[in-house]
């Protein structure tokens with residue numbers, strides 16, 4: 117995997133040889149983004165079991181890395197169910213089937229992102245800016261991206277698309293990752309600090325907001341990177357559509373609403389320090405929730421690989437999820 121903590125300064129690949137190393141890479145955000153950590157965890161399960169690890173222990177270690185993105189638990193469950201269904205088979209067969217399944221999850225994720233892109237591209241206005249928050253691109257998935265996949269598909273379809281990328285404090289996924297990805301694609305991108313979003317939304321040249329998601333409750337409430345909620349409120353205030361692009365595996369239909377989504381709290385040093393340099397007085401109190409929940413009333417539509425869900429989400433999301 118690419119070490120995302122070192123982008124954009126250098127492109128360094130990390131090789132994980134044990135499932136513990138995979139878990140550590142997820143925890144420290146060497147790899148991040150909901151679908152990407154799902155794929156990594158699936159590979160971690162295959163790696164752990166193939167090297168003789170206990171299935172429960174391997175799955176628990178990987179599940180304890182980050183709490184918010186449901187794709188992590190979805191992928192671990194899928195691998196665990198397969199392993200259990202093979203429990204009376206020879207070790208060699210279990211090993212081969214788990215590796216095969218992890219690679220299938222990766223391949224399927226890329227295909228899913230292509231479908232999300234195709235379903236979302238018609239919603240992107242021609243000749244205007246798309247504002248995005250955090251990184252929901254190729255780096256956050258197995259490839260192509262969810263929100264950035266929609267932007268890519270719109271550009272590929274011939275639309276004139278430009279992007280405002282929120283820098284996304286404190287971890288700077290927008291500045292370090294989204295800007296890096298889009299620059300490589302030649303999609304015109306303007307990097308802004310998070311507190312500039314309202315200024316640009318009010319100016320009138322933002323055609324829509326497009327973000328990814330870490331977990332979506334049954335009523336359409338969306339957990340995504342901290343700061344997403346503020347952008348959604350500002351979008352509604354300025355009559356700009358707010359779209360969420362996510363695979364069906366990001367839905368958590370067991371949760372009635374967003375208040376039930378566990379929100380990861382990360383280290384204070386991510387807020388007090390920027391690349392190791394202190395930007396706050398020592399000993400100051402700090403809060404660092406990594407995600408927030410955008411209530412469904414701010415969400416214009418949710419773009420999935422199976423189609424576009426519109427309110428009321430309690431009807432549209434289960435209906436999409438049930439489609440073959």
Ligand code: MRU
Pocket residue numbers: 148149150151185249250251252253256257261262263289327328329330340341342406
């Ligand atoms: O903390 P991160 O970088 O893992 O958070 C990522 C996000 O919030 C993304 O927007 C989300 O996972 C969707 S990625 C396709």
